Amino acid sequence: MNLYTERHGLRKPIARTSKISKEVYTLLLNICQKYYKNLTHIFKLQKHSSFVGQDYIEFNSSQFENRMAIKIPNIFRDEYGHLAAPKDNDEYDQYSLIDLIEYVAENIKDISEGWNNDRYKNYWYIHCLDTTSAFDDYRNEINEIFQESGLLFTLTHGKLIERIVENTPLSPAIETQVQQIAEYGTRELMKDAIALYKTPNPAAHQYSVEKIWDALERLKTYYTNLDKRDSATKVVNDMSNGKDDFIAIFDAEFRALTNLGNSFRIRHHETNKIDITDNRHYDYFFNRCLSLIALAIQYLK
Known part of the structure; x- marks a missing residue:
């Protein structure tokens, strides 16, 4: 729902960011906590009502906390050791929260719950179902907070959080073309380069660039019945439709990218290589290399 100031253009555009603030952290954690009971099929606490002589189950919060201590050891906890939202000057690892969001998404299942007896209310039961309709609601709630807070993340149908990269040539059509490349390597x-590129943690973006440069070098040897030089020449000639002007353009771009890969700390890590210290530059390198490869693979035989 768009509020009044949004409908009438009276609100400043939301600043896009990859930083999860304490306030947004709290909102996202609250959504996770809301769906903890949908993990009861994993974390069951067996209970017995002696008054009515019936067994039932509850969500085992203690078992869940213990499991998270192993599964997501760096997630923020309060002084009592419970998963909590950071306050004031608390330091926190936002990517551990992303781990938690993905963990709930991956394991969420539907439940039915209620009082055993509407009149006497002896105990509150949870029945675990073998369906996952709750995931859609969970995903919508998480993505609503991402969108409203300007966070450049999205929880996908595949139950993974990916970063949203603005002004990138990467598209579903290109990803489909990549899936159809005949040469396995x-x-x-x-595929590895794209997956790393989408990862929220900036530390992965260096490896995404390294992988796509490896793909570029392997692409030159795509035609295994030819040596590397002749194979690379065939790739360029095919994507140029044999036209000299385009051959010159694409041959120069292949050479330029090869030189970048050799000069900067992309594929090689000797001390004389140029370090890339600004993460935005990784996006530039990735997208430049992707643009050339995305065109070339459309012409592969």
Whole structure:
């Protein structure tokens, strides 16, 4: 729902960011906590009502906390050791919260719950179902907070959080083309590069660039019946439709990207290589290399 100031253009555009503030952290954690009971099929606490002589189950919060201590050891906890939202000057690892969001998404299942007896209310029961309709509600709630807070993340249908990269040539159409690359090594390097590129943690973006440069080098040897030089020449000639002007353009771009890969700390890590210290530059390198590969793979035989 768009509020009045949004409908009438009276609100400043939301600043886009990859930083989860304490306030947004709290909102996201509250959504996770709301759906903890949907993990009861994993974390069951067996209970017995002696008054009516019936067994029932509850969500085992203690078992859940213990499991998270192993599964997501860096997630923020309060002084009592419970998962909590940071306050004031507390330091926190926002990517551990993303781990928690993904963990709930991956394991969420539907439940039915209620009082055993509407009149006497002896105990509150939870029945675990083998369906996952609750995931859609969970995903919508998480993504609503991402969108409203300007966070450049999205929880996908595949139950993974990916970063949203603005002004990128990467598209579903390109990802489909990558899946169709016949040569296994090139295809897998490209898939790895794209997956790392989408990862929220900036530390992965260096590896995404390394992988896509490896894919570029392997692409040059795509035609295994030819040596590397002739294979690379065929790739360029095919994507140029044999036209000299385009051959010159694409040959120069392949050479330029090869030189970048050799000069900067992308594929090689010797001390004489140029360090990339600004994460935004990784996006530039990735997208430049992707643009050339995305065109070339459309012409592969």
